[in-house]
Amino acid sequence: MEALEVLQPGAFTTVQDLGRYGYQKYGVSISGAMDRFALRVANLLVGNREGEAAIEATVVGPKLKALENLRIAFTGGDLSPEVNGKTVPMGHTLDIKEGDVISFGFPKSGCRAYVAVSGGIDLPLVMGSRSIHTRSNLGGDGRALIKGDVLTIKDSGARIQESKLYRLPKDQIPIYGRSWRVRVVLGPQNDYFTRKGIETFLTSEYVITPQADRMGYRLKGPPIEHKAGADILTDATPPGSIQVPGDGMPIILLADGQTTGGYSKIAVVTSVDQDLLAQAKPGDKVRFQRVTILEAHRLMELVEKRIQGIKKAFMAV
Amino acid sequence: MNGYRRARYLIAGDRGISVEFGNALDEEINRRVHKMMYALENAKIPGVIECNPTIRSLFVYYDPLKTGVKKLIQELRNIEGRMADVELPQSRLFEIPIVYGGEYGPDLDLVAQLLNLTPEEIIHIHSGKEYFIYDTGFIGGSAHFKIPPPLDSLPRKKTPNLGVPTGAVLIAGGLGSVFKPLAGPTGWYWIGMSPLKQWFPEKNPPLLILPGDKIIYRPISTREYEELKKKVEEGSFKVKILEPKES
Numbered sequence: 001m002e003a004l005e006v007l008q009p010g011a012f013t014t015v016q017d018l019g020r021y022g023y024q025k026y027g028v029s030i031s032g033a034m035d036r037f038a039l040r041v042a043n044l045l046v047g048n049r050e051g052e053a054a055i056e057a058t059v060v061g062p063k064l065k066a067l068e069n070l071r072i073a074f075t076g077g078d079l080s081p082e083v084n085g086k087t088v089p090m091g092h093t094l095d096i097k098e099g100d101v102i103s104f105g106f107p108k109s110g111c112r113a114y115v116a117v118s119g120g121i122d123l124p125l126v127m128g129s130r131s132i133h134t135r136s137n138l139g140g141d142g143r144a145l146i147k148g149d150v151l152t153i154k155d156s157g158a159r160i161q162e163s164k165l166y167r168l169p170k171d172q173i174p175i176y177g178r179s180w181r182v183r184v185v186l187g188p189q190n191d192y193f194t195r196k197g198i199e200t201f202l203t204s205e206y207v208i209t210p211q212a213d214r215m216g217y218r219l220k221g222p223p224i225e226h227k228a229g230a231d232i233l234t235d236a237t238p239p240g241s242i243q244v245p246g247d248g249m250p251i252i253l254l255a256d257g258q259t260t261g262g263y264s265k266i267a268v269v270t271s272v273d274q275d276l277l278a279q280a281k282p283g284d285k286v287r288f289q290r291v292t293i294l295e296a297h298r299l300m301e302l303v304e305k306r307i308q309g310i311k312k313a314f315m316a317v
Numbered sequence: 318m319n320g321y322r323r324a325r326y327l328i329a330g331d332r333g334i335s336v337e338f339g340n341a342l343d344e345e346i347n348r349r350v351h352k353m354m355y356a357l358e359n360a361k362i363p364g365v366i367e368c369n370p371t372i373r374s375l376f377v378y379y380d381p382l383k384t385g386v387k388k389l390i391q392e393l394r395n396i397e398g399r400m401a402d403v404e405l406p407q408s409r410l411f412e413i414p415i416v417y418g419g420e421y422g423p424d425l426d427l428v429a430q431l432l433n434l435t436p437e438e439i440i441h442i443h444s445g446k447e448y449f450i451y452d453t454g455f456i457g458g459s460a461h462f463k464i465p466p467p468l469d470s471l472p473r474k475k476t477p478n479l480g481v482p483t484g485a486v487l488i489a490g491g492l493g494s495v496f497k498p499l500a501g502p503t504g505w506y507w508i509g510m511s512p513l514k515q516w517f518p519e520k521n522p523p524l525l526i527l528p529g530d531k532i533i534y535r536p537i538s539t540r541e542y543e544e545l546k547k548k549v550e551e552g553s554f555k556v557k558i559l560e561p562k563e564s
Contacts, residue, residue: 021366021367021378022366022367023367023523024367024369024378025354025369025370026522026523026524027454027455027459027498027516028457028458028523029456126518127518127523135456135499135501136457136516136518185328185330187328187329188327188335229472231472231490233341233372234372234490235335235371236329236333236369238333238376240330245473245475246472246475247475247476258454258455259369259454259456260371260452262473262489262490262492262504263473265329268329268333270330270331271330271331271332293328293331293386296330296381297331297385297386300331301382304382
């Protein structure tokens with residue numbers, strides 16, 4: 001069923017689910033929502049399964065026309081969502097009518113907003129996912145949305161009336177600042193760095209440069225010192241990898257990052273903080289904090305508990 | 318043997334373990350990586366999502382909500398202990414047409430200069446030899462091989478920023494990239510262009526050349542390149558698969 005027409009595409013708007021697994025060995029990036037937590041919550045708000053495909057908007061959101069009565073929700077970065085020019089709240093289930101126009105205003109907080117639609121955005125499954133990965137032209141038309149694109153949803157709106165309208169408790173709606181504490185697990189090549197290099201990495205402030213997109217963020221700050229060379233024999237680069245090339249400036253790989261790389265990786269960003277980094281923008285400040293692998297797993301468990309808690313804490317509108 | 322006696326199990330973030338079999342471009346090490354991959358895929362360990370074989374390590378991607386890291390490493394060690402009998406698929410030898418230099422390989426002259434050789438000497442060293450493919454990675458499955466001396470002394474560029482087109486043949490850091498499956502940034506030297514395609518997302522596997530295969534470059538003229546490219550785009554070109562000289 002045709003659900004949304006793109007009137008204006010915004011800065012970089014794509015469709016994302018929880019990502020493409022099982023094909024990294026063929027050089028296929030995982031991709032998927034940069035802020036997986038926000039995507040999951042958006043889906044829950046509209047009565048979808050957590051991993052359905054939704055719209056990911058970046059800083060300047062799109063303008064979309066509803067071609068059908070729809071149930072939608074906005075989560076993630078607050079890019080000032082509006083329906084028919086009137087401000088609507090984040091973290092709320094909203095029912096909109098055929099002909100209504102979704103738009104965005106000033107980016108108030110964060111970088112990426114998610115628009116989930118009841119039923120889930122329906123793009124053909126490519127290698128098990130609907131996520132658009134522009135660098136390999138996978139998903140949808142292999143590119144960000146453009147004016148005139150029409151998105152369809154999987155289910156008809158018939159069951160909308162049956163499910164309830166929800167809103168998130170206020171304390172579960174994040175407000176993002178411009179400086180970030182990013183927790184990392186050291187390795188796999190921390191032994192390529194001098195003690196001083198690791199200390200620089202863990203105690204300095206880095207700034208996100210304008211070279212920041214779904215593939216990764218380049219940071220600028222005090223150079224991180226290698227023992228000898230910066231290059232390794234190419235190995236896998238999971239999302240969150242912090243590569244340090246010869247110039248000593250860290251590069252954080254994110255959802256659309258390549259599957260392998262030849263720069264030494266000083267650390268990997270914890271999964272939970274990869275979601276947070278999705279909301280960071282060029283010019284934001286980043287400090288790294290070391291955690292152990294078991295602490296990182298504990299953080300993931302806490303996020304799962306939080307999702308369960310959010311399900312329970314949903315309040316009727 | 319250049320590999321470690323026992324693999325190193327490196328923590329690579331909170332969802333990955335890198336099983337490292339050595340720290341050298343070595344076919345025997347690479348074969349162990351792939352044996353481990355097949356053994357692991359057959360073992361179907363709960364919590365293991367997928368794995369990514371690279372030159373000298375196998376990256377194992379897991380769900381920590383389903384398995385603990387200690388337990389997983391123990392299970393991986395067990396698999397390592399019984400993977401010797403795994404048989405790897407037959408190697409194929411692909412002929413890769415290539416145009417060197419000029420607008421097809423803008424870094425060829427720079428590479429020649431850096432190595433104190435002529436561009437012709439670089440072409441002579443790079444082409445006509447069988448290369449073993451170690452991995453298919455980066456974006457779209459770039460296939461990599463060990464580059465012969467003295468080309469192997471070229472480091473990667475310090476800051477990766479150059480955009481190269483699909484088909485670009487690259488070298489750096491001891492490796493050759495057969496040709497780029499997709500356009501994008503790189504920190505490698507761009508010495509030539511091949512008209513072939515590596516990336517077929519509608520197929521399974523989505524790649525022409527796979528790890529364990531071999532390739533050999535055949536220099537062609539720019540005219541032949543344009544002709545072949547047209548054929549490749551029409552889908553009427555059949556890639557030449559040769560009989561490998563050595564097994």
